[in-house]
Amino acid sequence: xxxxxxxxxxxxxxxxxxxxxxxxxxxxxxxxxxxxxxxxxxxxxxxxxxxxxxxxxxxxxxxxxxxxxxxxxxxxxxxxxxxxxxxxxxxxxxxxxxxxxxxxxxxxxxxxxxxxxxxxxxxxxxxxxxxxxxx
Numbered sequence: 001x002x003x004x005x006x007x008x009x010x011x012x013x014x015x016x017x018x019x020x021x022x023x024x025x026x027x028x029x030x031x032x033x034x035x036x037x038x039x040x041x042x043x044x045x046x047x048x049x050x051x052x053x054x055x056x057x058x059x060x061x062x063x064x065x066x067x068x069x070x071x072x073x074x075x076x077x078x079x080x081x082x083x084x085x086x087x088x089x090x091x092x093x094x095x096x097x098x099x100x101x102x103x104x105x106x107x108x109x110x111x112x113x114x115x116x117x118x119x120x121x122x123x124x125x126x127x128x129x130x131x132x133x134x135x
Contacts, residue, residue: 003127010126014065017116021078022066025058042088057081065120068129072121079117086110 028035028051035054039047057077064074092104125131 007126007128010120010123011068011128013116013120014068014071014125014129017075017078017113017120018062018066020113021058022062025055025062028055028058044088054081054085065125068125068131071125071129071131075117075121079114079121082110082114082117086114 032051032055035051036047039050039054044050058081061074061078061081064070065078086107090103090107090110092100092107095103
């Protein structure tokens, strides 16, 4: 595969992941009290701290991916965040049978996103990034 195609794919991967995380982080920021309530409903301690941490990870991680700056670290942090959040908020094994299908889809969608983030962490941002310009 040519390097220009690889770089275009790396950019597309970064942008598509940003399309998932940036709106999620922004909605947590603009609907902070609702986010806190949702986290509290899952029984997690310190829901306000959790909400602040989640929106920070999603927004700053998205901006890092968007720019291609600190991409590997941002991808790893977002992957860990997504994996942990999946077990708490998409626990299909702990919901009634009539809710399990959608919850299971969301869980495995998140697992696939983690896979994409790990691939990005492994291969980096590509040449069309701040990192490449600084090197």
